[in-house]
Amino acid sequence: MRYGSLDIFLSVATAALSQGPIAVIMAEDGVELERTISHHAGAGFRSILLLAHPDLDLSATAEAQVHRIDHDVFATSALVGAVNRLIPAVPGRWLYYCYNAEFLFHPFCETRNVAEMLAFHAEERREAVLSYVIDLYAGDLDRYPDAVSVDEAMLDRSGYYALGRPDPLNHNHPRERQLDFFGGLRWRFEEHVPADRRKIDRIALFRARQGLVLRPDHTFNDEEMNTYACPWHHNITTAVCSFRTAKALKTNPGSRHAIGSFRWRNSVPFEWTSQQLMDLGLMEPGQWF
Known part of the structure; x- marks a missing residue:
């Protein structure tokens, strides 16, 4: 599913955050992004949150593996800021974060x-x-x-x-x-x-x-x-x-x-x-x- 912002995701996506471990991937570009998603899906993460620019293309197969969140990936400390927004929403859950590739x-x-x-x-x-x-x-x-x-x-x-x-x-x-x-x-x-x-x-x-x-x-x-x-x-x-x-x-x-x-x-x-x-x-x- 796709969400227009992190605020929207946090307000409605309780099911996506109900079980861990949760992986957060920020796509700075499309380089090896789908392989990154596939790798972490295979690793055993229960949910994968993808932070990406709205214009980034992604195959239907990859889209089905993630909760896609439109995000300003070029902002200063974009990933760190997003992780800090997620932390209070998932107390007790294990979180992992990385970039594409x-x-x-x-x-x-x-x-x-x-x-x-x-x-x-x-x-x-x-x-x-x-x-x-x-x-x-x-x-x-x-x-x-x-x-x-x-x-x-x-x-x-x-x-x-x-x-x-x-x-x-x-x-x-x-x-x-x-x-x-x-x-x-x-x-x-x-x-x-x-x-x-x-x-x-x-x-x-x-x-x-x-x-x-x-x-x-x-x-x-x-x-x-x-x-x-x-x-x-x-x-x-x-x-x-x-x-x-x-x-x-x-x-x-x-x-x-x-x-x-x-x-x-x-x-x-x-x-x-x-x-x-x-x-x-x-x-x-x-x-x-």
């Missing part, structure tokens, strides 16, 4: 769906899942000038690192169990990326509740929800495999002519499996076996 992977996703993963995570008394945004890119930019190729996607197998996250309320001492993560294209081509957009961590999956606010840096106003693990052991982490940075670097006038290739000695083909991501240390199962 981004694909969520969780440990053992080939045999266990996202609802099963979140059920285990909730039993661990956790209300948020740390995700790493892993840059994907086409190996041949002559054939794929927008840097997007699902069939020939590549990723960096190394070059990731973490720094302590300073707490401005505590003399900038590192926050407990919080780190800022870096790597991928935003690290290798950092001269083309604003400093406040270089992190690759995102709390992409979380349980909504009244008073919770998603901040522009993809963290929450509840600091415990920004931690990578609980105090007693490691927890599940997930990966959002994303063409978004590669696409931006190759379409923005300030960077597209400066980049002839994204490939380097640590580029490897992406196998589209959770096992590869776990083997590379780009997500972990925690205590979930």
Whole structure:
């Protein structure tokens, strides 16, 4: 079904929000949008909300899989703002958010769906899942000038690192169990990326509740929800495999002519499996076996 605005959707679409987990996808353009929808439908989300420009074309098959909401996708913090509007409407529900050409992977996703993963995570008394945004890119930019190729996607197998996250309320001492993560294209081509957009961590999956606010840096106003693990052991982490940075670097006038290739000695083909991501240390199962 299609809704003329987020206000209209929230006023009438109670059934769409009655069961979780719920995925929110914002379409900045049509690149790999239908594959993004299909991927997350297959992952086990009970409802998929699509935020898109009214003029964006979508096939009937894809339209049937989503609740389409007309939205100003070019506004500042458009997705973050929409998520914050949704949070008080779905207390207790698990929410996930991403852009088009981004694909969520969780440990053992080939045999266990996202609802099963979140059920285990909730039993661990956790209300948020740390995700790493892993840059994907086409190996041949002559054939794929927008840097997007699902069939020939590549990723960096190394070059990731973490720094302590300073707490401005505590003399900038590192926050407990919080780190800022870096790597991928935003690290290798950092001269083309604003400093406040270089992190690759995102709390992409979380349980909504009244008073919770998603901040522009993809963290929450509840600091415990920004931690990578609980105090007693490691927890599940997930990966959002994303063409978004590669696409931006190759379409923005300030960077597209400066980049002839994204490939380097640590580029490897992406196998589209959770096992590869776990083997590379780009997500972990925690205590979930």
